[in-house]
Amino acid sequence: MPDSDYPDIRELDIFKDMQNEHFQSLMRGAYVQNFPAQIELITEGEPSDFLHIVLSGTVDLFSTWNNRETSMATVRPISTFILAATIKDAPYLMSARTLEKSRIALIPSQDVRAVFDADNDFARAIVTELAQCYRSVIKAQKDLKLRSSLERLANYLLRQQKRSGGAPSFDLALEKRRLASVLGMTPENLSRAIKGLQPYGVMVTGTHVTIEDQDDLERFAKPNPLIDDHTT
Amino acid sequence: MPDSDYPDIRELDIFKDMQNEHFQSLMRGAYVQNFPAQIELITEGEPSDFLHIVLSGTVDLFSTWNNRETSMATVRPISTFILAATIKDAPYLMSARTLEKSRIALIPSQDVRAVFDADNDFARAIVTELAQCYRSVIKAQKDLKLRSSLERLANYLLRQQKRSGGAPSFDLALEKRRLASVLGMTPENLSRAIKGLQPYGVMVTGTHVTIEDQDDLERFAKPNPLIDDHTT
DNA sequence: GCAAACGCTTGATCTTTATCAAGTGAGGGG
DNA sequence: CCCCTCACTTGATAAAGATCAAGCGTTTGC
Structure with missing residues (x-):
């Protein structure tokens, strides 16, 4: 070595x-x-x-x-x-x-x-x-166990946003089909879930994500440090 | 103390x-x-x-x-x-x-x-x-992530059977509604899932379980030590 | 001993998620 | 440069699971 x-x-x-x-x-x-x-x-x-x-x-x-x-x-x-x-x-x-x-x-x-x-x-x-x-x-x-697939995606996006610096725009760190598997859903449903977050101001093109209304998304996602903060 | x-x-x-x-x-x-x-x-x-x-x-x-x-x-x-x-x-x-x-x-x-x-x-x-x-x-x-609720129940029963000595007849260690929550389903669906295992020779009355056809249930449940053996 | 409470079950219905099939678009190799 | 592959998307359909409402049987407590 x-x-x-x-x-x-x-x-x-x-x-x-x-x-x-x-x-x-x-x-x-x-x-x-x-x-x-x-x-x-x-x-x-x-x-x-x-x-x-x-x-x-x-x-x-x-x-x-x-x-x-x-x-x-x-x-x-x-x-x-x-x-x-x-x-x-x-x-x-x-x-x-x-x-x-x-x-x-x-x-x-x-x-x-x-x-x-x-x-x-x-x-x-x-x-x-x-x-x-x-x-x-x-x-x-x-x-x-506590969240629907839409809620899991929303919170994943918020976590990934934080991990990549906190800016409204960031990149998914994973291929979508692998992200789907991580989130416990099928690739087809991930596609639909992404659409389902559009009303909360989430824009996804390719692997690039933009969160247009942070508050709106957080109101929906209800992130919780006891689930989403992986540093403690 | x-x-x-x-x-x-x-x-x-x-x-x-x-x-x-x-x-x-x-x-x-x-x-x-x-x-x-x-x-x-x-x-x-x-x-x-x-x-x-x-x-x-x-x-x-x-x-x-x-x-x-x-x-x-x-x-x-x-x-x-x-x-x-x-x-x-x-x-x-x-x-x-x-x-x-x-x-x-x-x-x-x-x-x-x-x-x-x-x-x-x-x-x-x-x-x-x-x-x-x-x-x-x-x-x-x-x-x-890998099993349906019916499969989770079937494997839970097999695990519980082993834990309580391995006999074909044994007791559920939990209230049903709590078991449902542990298995990640609603109490209503646990009731239906129990019915769904009848064709595989599972009889449940109250908290008492009898597995009438061990092989049949195991063929369905496909237990795997890398999931079900909690001693290793 | 009886009534209320509660756990469980059942049926009907609705929502969520998976599956199947087809189509689109971007990237890579010949 | 074009075609092929492959990831992704979309739509239609099916299955799985949740919810709502009601009923049943046992337990609990006055």
């Missing part, structure tokens, strides 16, 4: 407080690989051999059952994924694929578990990270 | 490996309280003052938004809840209410965080616990 990747990884919350010696020992066994788009990195049900870190690009976490498929989350740089499976030494619950050309660091799971046992600061950082992940999924589940 | 409650709590995965001194210091600040049914123990959005442990009875974790409410999970003895909020010192994401007369231990969150910083075994146990919780929610989300 090229040393130039170290600083980016070292700065991650999960690694930044750990002893340098332990960090180095993690990096020794790690390697970095460039993947093209649409490559399946891991498959649900398989043993968790590596902790993955997205250095650049985008990764989709998805699950399948009975010939159906759904997107669970999208991972963007710089962050890890499938931490829980690595820690528990349990099979992956989700599959992962690259959505675009991506650079991924792979750290052998057994190294992570070994350092986890040796470095208390690392163990603590992992607790914080897992608690964060847990709370994010709970929020996603509240979104799913 | 009566010493007689100590052993039960001490045996929890999360406490069983920690130093006795630290366990004692947690217990010093803790207290146990008996609550009647239908008492709201915590309210979402409030700061997480206490880690809760259900010693007996049943607790429902639920969430609300825009005058809607949904059950997120049911907590049974002996286990903790709202661990993530305690660790992160963040507001509760869910509310909790007793479903029946319940005995609850309350440990001040700041004590938990203090001992978490001092006791590495405790910190490690919490990681395992959180990873477990995280994976459970992911499974619940897959259940929600």
Whole structure:
């Protein structure tokens, strides 16, 4: 693994407080690989051999059952994924694929578990990270169970707006059909839902979104930090 | 807090490996309280003052938004809840209410965080616990997004059957209307869904369930350990 | 012991969402 | 440059689920 990747990884919350010696020992066994788009990195049900870190690009976490498929989350740089499976030494619950050309660091799971046992600061950082992940999924589940698809879309747009700086105009970070899957609806219904938000001043052309009447949309969407604020 | 409650709590995965001194210091600040049914123990959005442990009875974790409410999970003895909020010192994401007369231990969150910083075994146990919780929610989300309500009910029955020993006959652990909420449907639709499973040999009278043709139901339900096995 | 309350069920109807089929438009390769 | 592919859209239809209203049976409390 090229040393130039170290600083980016070292700065991650999960690694930044750990002893340098332990960090180095993690990096020794790690390697970095460039993947093209649409490559399946891991498959649900398989043993968790590596902790993955997205250095650049985008990764989709998805699950399948009975010939159906759904997107669970999208991972963007710089962050890890499938931490829980690595820690528990349990099979992956989700599959992962690259959505675009991506650079991924792979750290052998057994190294992570070994350092986890040796470095208390690392163990603590992992607790914080897992608690964060847990709370994010709970929020996603509240979104799913308490809101209609139109409400989910409206709140997604508001979240994405905030994430991209807060201006009235911004870009969708996802292909529409993948966004549909994330929001738990079909692509057809996403199209219709976008139309359904026009009366609230939402204009979408291609991947570009303009919110013409912020208040109007927020009155409809009723965003709530206990569902929509993924930083706490 | 009566010493007689100590052993039960001490045996929890999360406490069983920690130093006795630290366990004692947690217990010093803790207290146990008996609550009647239908008492709201915590309210979402409030700061997480206490880690809760259900010693007996049943607790429902639920969430609300825009005058809607949904059950997120049911907590049974002996286990903790709202661990993530305690660790992160963040507001509760869910509310909790007793479903029946319940005995609850309350440990001040700041004590938990203090001992978490001092006791590495405790910190490690919490990681395992959180990873477990995280994976459970992911499974619940897959259940929600990949299955119809009839399929969710069928798989819930199979899970409940296994939990209660595996016999063809067993009891629902929940009021039907609460089960409906857990499964993400209305009570009316749960009634109809139960009827809808009759062709697969499911008989329900009151809270008592009999699965007359196990294979037939499983062929329909297609249970999958990556969704339905909450022990891994 | 009786009446009120409540949980559950049922039927009718409406809304939401999915499915199927076809068409449009932009981008990429020959 | 044109055609093919593919994502997206649109419309028609079907299925799934929610809502509303009423009724039934059990429990609860005076």
